[in-house]
Amino acid sequence: MSASLSGLLKPWTPRVFLVRWTRYNPYYLEPEVRKEAYSRPETALSAEEKELQELKETRPIKAAPNSVTSSVFHDPVISKFINMMMKNGEKFLVRGIMADTLELLKRKQVEKYHKAPPEKKEEIECNPYVIFHQAMENCKPVVGLASIQKGGKYYQVPIPLKDSRRRYLAMKWMITECRENKHRRTHMPDKLSQELLAAWMMEGNVIKKKFELHKMAEANRAFAHYRWW
Amino acid sequence: MALHRLPYRLRHTVTHVRSLHTSGCGQQQEAVSVESQSEPFSVFRTHETDPACHSEKHIGQHYTLPSAHIHTLFPHGLPRRYQEQVKTFNEATVMVRQPALEVISYLKKTDYSKPAVRYLFYGLKGSGKTLSLCHAVHFCYTQGWLVLHIPDAHIWVKNCKELLPSSFNASRFDQPLQATEWLRNFRTTNGGFLSKIKIKQRYVWTKREFTEEGSLLGELVNQGITRVKSSSDVVGAVMKELRQQSGQPGSDFRLAVAVDSVNALWGRSTIKKENKSAVDPEELTLVYNLRKLMRSDFIGGAVITAASHTGSLYTSKSNYLPQQLLGEKGFDSMDPFIPVSVPYYSEKEFDSCYLYYMDRHWLQHPQSRTEEGKKELIFLSNRCPSVFERICGYL
Numbered sequence: 001m002s003a004s005l006s007g008l009l010k011p012w013t014p015r016v017f018l019v020r021w022t023r024y025n026p027y028y029l030e031p032e033v034r035k036e037a038y039s040r041p042e043t044a045l046s047a048e049e050k051e052l053q054e055l056k057e058t059r060p061i062k063a064a065p066n067s068v069t070s071s072v073f074h075d076p077v078i079s080k081f082i083n084m085m086m087k088n089g090e091k092f093l094v095r096g097i098m099a100d101t102l103e104l105l106k107r108k109q110v111e112k113y114h115k116a117p118p119e120k121k122e123e124i125e126c127n128p129y130v131i132f133h134q135a136m137e138n139c140k141p142v143v144g145l146a147s148i149q150k151g152g153k154y155y156q157v158p159i160p161l162k163d164s165r166r167r168y169l170a171m172k173w174m175i176t177e178c179r180e181n182k183h184r185r186t187h188m189p190d191k192l193s194q195e196l197l198a199a200w201m202m203e204g205n206v207i208k209k210k211f212e213l214h215k216m217a218e219a220n221r222a223f224a225h226y227r228w229w
Numbered sequence: 230m231a232l233h234r235l236p237y238r239l240r241h242t243v244t245h246v247r248s249l250h251t252s253g254c255g256q257q258q259e260a261v262s263v264e265s266q267s268e269p270f271s272v273f274r275t276h277e278t279d280p281a282c283h284s285e286k287h288i289g290q291h292y293t294l295p296s297a298h299i300h301t302l303f304p305h306g307l308p309r310r311y312q313e314q315v316k317t318f319n320e321a322t323v324m325v326r327q328p329a330l331e332v333i334s335y336l337k338k339t340d341y342s343k344p345a346v347r348y349l350f351y352g353l354k355g356s357g358k359t360l361s362l363c364h365a366v367h368f369c370y371t372q373g374w375l376v377l378h379i380p381d382a383h384i385w386v387k388n389c390k391e392l393l394p395s396s397f398n399a400s401r402f403d404q405p406l407q408a409t410e411w412l413r414n415f416r417t418t419n420g421g422f423l424s425k426i427k428i429k430q431r432y433v434w435t436k437r438e439f440t441e442e443g444s445l446l447g448e449l450v451n452q453g454i455t456r457v458k459s460s461s462d463v464v465g466a467v468m469k470e471l472r473q474q475s476g477q478p479g480s481d482f483r484l485a486v487a488v489d490s491v492n493a494l495w496g497r498s499t500i501k502k503e504n505k506s507a508v509d510p511e512e513l514t515l516v517y518n519l520r521k522l523m524r525s526d527f528i529g530g531a532v533i534t535a536a537s538h539t540g541s542l543y544t545s546k547s548n549y550l551p552q553q554l555l556g557e558k559g560f561d562s563m564d565p566f567i568p569v570s571v572p573y574y575s576e577k578e579f580d581s582c583y584l585y586y587m588d589r590h591w592l593q594h595p596q597s598r599t600e601e602g603k604k605e606l607i608f609l610s611n612r613c614p615s616v617f618e619r620i621c622g623y624l
Contacts, residue, residue, distance in 0.1 A: 072596040072605055073624060099623035106622070107317045110590055114319040127593040128623070 011058070024062050029055065031064040067091070077133060077167075084171050100189035102128040105196060125200075135199035139170035139206045143217045148226045157226045158217035173206045174199070181205060273581040273588070275325070280333060280368035283325050289581040291322040294367065302370050304414045306380045306489075308359050310618065318589045324578060326357065328571045329364040335567070336368065336531055341476060341483060345525040347563060349491070350535040351551050352571035355615030358535040359489055361571055365533050369485035374530070375422050377471065377522075378487045379411070383540040385515050386498035392508075397462050401514050402500075408460035408515060412453045415467070422482060423447030428470045434459045446470065465518035472522060476529020484530035486522055490541065491534040494520055495559030497543050523562060534563075574612040582614070586621055594624040 011027075032038070045053065067079050078098065086094045105128040113124045125131060144161040147154050161169075178191040198204030275290040277283060283292070299307075299321050307315070315321040332348050339346060348365075350358040370376055379385075385407055395401040416423065426446040433439040434456065440449055446467065453463030475484035488494075494516055500508045510516040525532045536554045538544060544554060551568055552560050574582060583603065586592045596602040606624075610617035 072599070072602050073594060103622040106591070106593060107313070111317050111319070113590060114317070126590050127595075129594060 028060050028062045031061050033064055033068050033070050035070045075129065077136065078129075080167070081136075081171050084168075085175055097188050097192075100187075101192045101196070102132070104189050104193040105131055108193065108197070131200045132196060135196045136167070136170050136174075138199050138202055139174060139210055140166040141169055141210050141213050142166075143214065144169070145213070145217060145220070146227070148223075150226050155223045155226055156216065156220050157223045158220055159227055170206075170210075173209055177205050177209075273584040274322070279371055280364060281337070281371060283330060283333065285330070287325045288327055288330065289324065289575075289577045291324050291581070291585050294321040294323060296321070298367065298370065300417075301420070302367065302376065302378075302418055303363065304417045305410075306363055306366065306378050306487075310615075311360065314618075318591075322585070323360055323364050323367075324357075324582065324585075325364070326361060326571075326578065328357075328569045329361040332361075332365045332533060332567075332569055333368045336365070339531065341529045344528055345484075345486075345530045345532050347523070347525050347532040347566035348534065349551055349563065349566050349568050350533075350571050351549065351554070351568055353549050353573070353613070354538055355613050356571045356573050357614045358537055358571045361569075362487055362489055362533060362535045366485065366487045369483075369487075369531075369533075370418075372483075374483040374485045375419050375471065375475075376485050376487065377415070377468070378418065379519065380489055381540065382488055382490045382493035382516075382519070383542070385513065385519075386493050386496070386500065386510050387540075387542060389500045392500060392502075393458065395461065395514050396459065397465075397514070401512050401517060402502075402508060403458075403461040403514050405457045405460050408464045409454055409457050411515075412450055412460060412464060412467075416447075416450050416454070423450060426470070426474065426480065426482070428466075429473065430466075430470070432462075432466050434462070461514040464515060468518050468522050472527045475527050484527065486525075486530065486532045488519070488523070488532075488534045490537045490539075491523070491563075492536045492541055492544075492554040492556070492559060494523065495556050495562065496541060499542055520562065534566075574614055574617070576612075579607065579612050579617070582617065592621055592624060597621075597624045 067083070068074070082091070082094050082098050085097065106126060109124060109126040109128075109131070113121055113126055116124060141161065143158045144165065145156045146159045148157045149155075174192075174195060178188060178195050182191045182194075195204055195206060199206050271290075273289070273291055275283075275287050275292050277287060277292055278295060280292075299315070307321075328350060332350075335346070335348070350361050352358050366376055366378055385404065389404055389407070391404065391406055393403040393405060395403045423446050427443050428440065428446060428449055429442060431439060431442045432449070434452070438452070438456065438459075440452060449463060449467060449470075453460040453467075456463075471484050474480045475482065494510060496510065498508050498510050498513070500513075502508055511520075523532065523534075536551050538546070538549055538554060541554065548554055551563075551566075555563060583592075583606070587598065592598060594602070597606065606617065606620060610620055
């Protein structure tokens with residue numbers, strides 16, 4: 001509702017300035033973080049972009065969050081994973097864990113690479129980011145289940161999932177699996193790298209969980225028409 | 230400076246030609262033709278494995294430590310992250326840098342009939358002091374010297390699990406575990422010398438155990454390893470024997486004493502006595518004997534040390550200069566010494582390290598291979614070797 005009212009809002013600045021909030025007055029504009037956007041010459045901008053530039057001179061802009069950088073190494077998927085792993089707001093600790101995980105992944109693969117005979121070298125994937133993204137993709141379920149009430153009983157109905165929900169489920173399963181089902185004395189980077197490698201090879205408990213969800217959805221196919229959206 | 234790697238078919242010819250190399254410095258004629266052919270392949274790498282032949286033109290290049298040397302010479306000498314890197318890359322390479330070259334050139338030219346010179350590597354955290362020390366120690370080893378390498382003096386003044394009162398002197402304390410471990414590593418490094426050097430004094434350990442004059446050093450070391458209780462005194466005896474015998478007309482060996490984190494010897498310790506009062510490092514037998522070696526009153530050798538803040542106790546984070554780390558007492562004992570500053574990478578050295586990581590497939594992020602990524606790496610690490618290594622670890 002507030003989004004439709006944004007056109008009616010007059011130029012307004014609050015008496016108390018909000019800094020670093022997640023909820024802003026819709027009058028505020030999004031910040032531009034990418035370096036390339038500032039190095040473009042005047043002529044390269046189209047009409048809408050020129051309009052946007054002029055708007056930015058008068059309207060207030062939201063504060064950029066700390067986790068968003070203009071670094072060339074910034075990866076939104078990894079940022080989301082780090083935020084999900086974080087406990088009690090200790091971002092620094094979790095970023096260290098993520099860095100150690102990626103390093104461990106890379107170390108295992110590079111060691112394999114250097115010990116392999118030349119004809120096998122091409123097949124070994126050493127990039128930890130590629131392995132991470134592929135493992136996440138492999139863990140994402142295609143359909144999910146929703147609990148829908150019909151005639152006094154609750155049925156588990158298969159439903160399509162939004163992309164964000166699929167990503168959330170994959171990451172949540174990965175983190176809970178590593179936290180709960182592994183040996184108590186191993187460190188999180190070891191557990192995570194082991195599970196990520198297994199997921200990349202389509203093995204491991206997270207992939208099993210995804211396939212069980214798919215089987216449940218397939219089994220409850222008959223109730224699919226209970227979904228009304 | 231985009232270097233293109235040799236195409237695969239040429240690389241086979243290069244490796245074939247490389248087998249013509251003979252060891253030793255006198256390989257210039259054959260080397261010239263090979264070097265010019267493999268020039269684009271090895272700007273960051275040199276085939277010269279002998280530290281004695283390293284010179285200014287090798288600065289910035291990586292040379293490979295032979296794996297046999299690593300197992301004998303560095304059973305305990307290399308930093309932990311470097312050991313992991315050796316395991317991952319399947320080879321151990323060290324960059325030839327100016328501070329190590331300077332010390333090696335001094336070592337080549339010293340007059341060994343005069344008392345030993347003391348060298349001290351100092352620098353900011355992570356600038357490469359320990360590896361420069363290892364480079365110098367490798368030089369000494371390849372020249373056939375006897376290497377007395379204490380990888381980290383800080384482990385002798387903290388986290389002591391067993392502290393025994395010394396049998397030799399009631400006011401001092403023994404550390405049997407650390408002493409036996411060091412003796413074991415000493416035996417691995419200097420196996421050859423243990424059967425040649427004879428001790429010149431009779432040592433009595435207990436009522437029934439003694440080592441006769443004229444028996445081999447190897448027996449003394451084995452005595453220390455098997456009889457754990459007297460191992461700290463054995464360490465002291467070994468140091469004393471080597472100190473007295475090096476450079477003498479009868480013995481044919483030169484003594485290289487390499488101590489990393491030498492500021493631990495004159496700092497404070499976290500070991501507590503039973504009445505909860507702190508132990509002064511001087512009261513520890515190992516530290517006491519090592520300080521006597523640091524006096525460098527022996528001839529025919531050298532003392533190469535490094536002062537590091539990592540692992541040091543009760544020192545402020547901004548301390549990195551020798552006077553700040555050694556303290557007054559330490560500086561007075563070490564004075565006069567030759568301080569060698571170890572700076573961060575220069576531009577050429579950084580480029581060489583970057584290319585080495587690319588060659589070993591360590592920089593995997595696609596953006597890290599672009600110019601933008603490289604500029605960002607320089608900004609993030611400030612060309613500090615250890616920070617650069619940590620950043621490249623997860624990229």
